[in-house]
Amino acid sequence: MAYPPEEVAGFVLAGGRSSRMGRDKALVELHGHTLAALAVAKLKAVGLSTVIAGARSAVGHLAPVVADEAPDEGPLRGVCTALRSTRAALTVFLPVDLPLIPSSLLSYLVSDARVTGAAITLVSVNGFTQTFPAVIRTALLPFLLEELVAGRRGCFAAFQAASKRVDQELRVAPAELLVQAGQVQDQRALPAYQWFLNLNSFEDVERAARVRVS
Numbered sequence: 001m002a003y004p005p006e007e008v009a010g011f012v013l014a015g016g017r018s019s020r021m022g023r024d025k026a027l028v029e030l031h032g033h034t035l036a037a038l039a040v041a042k043l044k045a046v047g048l049s050t051v052i053a054g055a056r057s058a059v060g061h062l063a064p065v066v067a068d069e070a071p072d073e074g075p076l077r078g079v080c081t082a083l084r085s086t087r088a089a090l091t092v093f094l095p096v097d098l099p100l101i102p103s104s105l106l107s108y109l110v111s112d113a114r115v116t117g118a119a120i121t122l123v124s125v126n127g128f129t130q131t132f133p134a135v136i137r138t139a140l141l142p143f144l145l146e147e148l149v150a151g152r153r154g155c156f157a158a159f160q161a162a163s164k165r166v167d168q169e170l171r172v173a174p175a176e177l178l179v180q181a182g183q184v185q186d187q188r189a190l191p192a193y194q195w196f197l198n199l200n201s202f203e204d205v206e207r208a209a210r211v212r213v214s
Contacts, residue, residue, distance in 0.1 A: 002047040008110055009088035010043030012036060013095040013132070015054020015068045015078045024057045025199065026096045030208055035096040035199065037062055043094060045103040046110060053082040053093075074153045076144065083141040090114065093134045097199040099208060101133060102186040105195070108178060109135045118171035119163045125175045125193050131156045140166070 014026040014036055026036035033041075036052060036059045043050040052059055054068035054077075066085045070077050075095070083091060090113055092106060105123065113121040113135040121135040136159075143162035152158060163170050175192035178184040186195070188211060199205050 005049040008090045009086045010048030010050040010092045011082040012039040012052045013078050038099045039094050039096045042103045046107045054078040076153050076155045083138050091136050095132050100195045104184045119166050119168045120159045121171045123175050124172045129172050
C-alpha cells in the first residue's frame, strides 16, 4: 500500500555526530548496504514517501535530504526540522542506527496511528518504551519546538510533553504482544528485543552482521 504524501511521510534521522562510531553512521555498511540505504528501503517498503533528515554526508542519491537547521542540537532538532518541511498529517521517524527494525512494525505503527488518532505512537520491548521508531502528528510541531527552545532536548521527554499538551498520553504498543497476535511478522524470527539493537560502535555493527537485515 502506498500512502499519499500529504497523509503520511517517512523520515530517516541521519544527523547524529557518530562520535563513538568514529565516522558517519549513515555511510557504515551492513551486509553490503549503508545504514542510510537500509533505513530508506524500510520506509519505502511500507509505502511511504521518504526523506533523509540531517544527513552529514552525500546520501541524496537515496532520497531527498532536508538539512538540519542546527546540526549540533541533537535528534529533537532533526525531528522538528523534518516536521517543518512536510505537509503530511502523520510522520514516521526511523534513525539510521536501528537496521534490525522489521518493516512490518513500521506498517503496524502507521495503521494504528491512523485508526486511533494518537498524537505520538511508540513501541515498548521488555516493558521499556523505545523513543524510536516513532509516528508523530505534524500538528505537534509547535509543542516540540517549545521543548527545544526551553533547552529540553530529550526526544522522549519532549514527546511526553507534547502529547500532554493535546490531552493525550503516549500511545505505546508492546512489541512482544504484536508478535504473539500475528500483527507484526519478522521473517528472520528474531526475538523482539533484538530489533532495537542500536549501532553506536563497530562492535555493534559486528553483532548486527550476524543477523540478516531484510
